[in-house]
Amino acid sequence: MSEEEKKFLEIVDLKKGFGSGQTRQEVLRGMNFSVAKGEFCVLLGPSGSGKSTLLNIIGGIDNADSGYININGDKLEDMSEKKLTQYRRKHLGYVFQMYNLIGNLNVKENIEVGAYLSDNALDIDDLLHTLGLYEHRYKLPNQLSGGQQQRVSIGRAIVKNPDILLCDEPTGALDYNTSKEILKLIEEVNQKYGNTIIMVTHNEAIKNMADHVIKLRDGAVRHNDINTNKVSAEDLEW
Numbered sequence: 572m573s574e575e576e577k578k579f580l581e582i583v584d585l586k587k588g589f590g591s592g593q594t595r596q597e598v599l600r601g602m603n604f605s606v607a608k609g610e611f612c613v614l615l616g617p618s619g620s621g622k623s624t625l626l627n628i629i630g631g632i633d634n635a636d637s638g639y640i641n642i643n644g645d646k647l648e649d650m651s652e653k654k655l656t657q658y659r660r661k662h663l664g665y666v667f668q669m670y671n672l673i674g675n676l677n678v679k680e681n682i683e684v685g686a687y688l689s690d691n692a693l694d695i696d697d698l699l700h701t702l703g704l705y706e707h708r709y710k711l712p713n714q715l716s717g718g719q720q721q722r723v724s725i726g727r728a729i730v731k732n733p734d735i736l737l738c739d740e741p742t743g744a745l746d747y748n749t750s751k752e753i754l755k756l757i758e759e760v761n762q763k764y765g766n767t768i769i770m771v772t773h774n775e776a777i778k779n780m781a782d783h784v785i786k787l788r789d790g791a792v793r794h795n796d797i798n799t800n801k802v803s804a805e806d807l808e809w
């Protein structure tokens with residue numbers, strides 16, 4: 572892997588606070604780390620440690636107060652609004668704890684929404700098979716289980732084949748078995764399409780399936796470890 576690929580995503584001295592005066596809260600206090608291309612990176616940390624704030628800044632939906640993010644050599648802060656919109660559209664996929672599907676569109680149509688404006692979209696039928704949703708493709712979201720709905724939302728995020736897939740507690744609303752199914756799917760997506768994955772989670776066990784584990788505390792990186800002994804999602808237990 573080249574030096575550029577090792578620093579595919581580079582977070583440099585990132586700072587972010589909210590509020591002003593007495594209610595001012597410094598949430599990110601100078602955060603530094605790099606994520607390599609294709610890596611499955613897990614962000615862990617107690618509630619309030621700034622994980623979602625960081626993900627939103629990487630996702631280009633919030634700004635840092637200082638510091639910067641480089642993605643594949645492009646500095647996010649230097650991007651014009653137009654370039655930033657393009658970047659979000661083409662290079663980023665987002666999976667949330669809540670699925671946010673469009674209720675009157677079926678499974679296939681919900682996924683097609685994510686392909687809109689992409690010039691590099693994956694084949695939808697092939698993706699529906701990978702997601703285990705092919706037989707369900709004409710169902711509406713309210714005819715699906717929570718796990719199936721999360722599969723659709725993962726499909727919508729990856730159909731444009733983004734360089735980076737950001738996942739914020741993707742299994743937070745799911746039971747044990749369904750969570751494992753979703754983690755297996757994310758693992759498969761990472762291996763099959765090679766997207767760099769950054770996943771925020773409270774579940775410590777998930778670190779065992781990651782290539783890279785970053786632990787945040789009080790707005791800074793406390794541990795930054797490469798996992799040389801990773802296990803498959805199938806073998807995770809918690």
Ligand SMILES: Nc1ncnc2c1ncn2[C@@H]1O[C@H](COP(=O)(O)OP(=O)(O)OP(=O)(O)O)[C@@H](O)[C@H]1O
Binds near residue numbers: 598
């Ligand atoms: N838009 C905002 N305005 C004011 N404060 C905010 C805003 N967004 C986040 N915060 C505060 O920043 C801190 C960090 O929030 P953040 O959601 O990033 O933490 P987290 O590590 O993701 O927590 P959790 O694990 O509970 O989701 C919290 O104290 C939160 O109240």
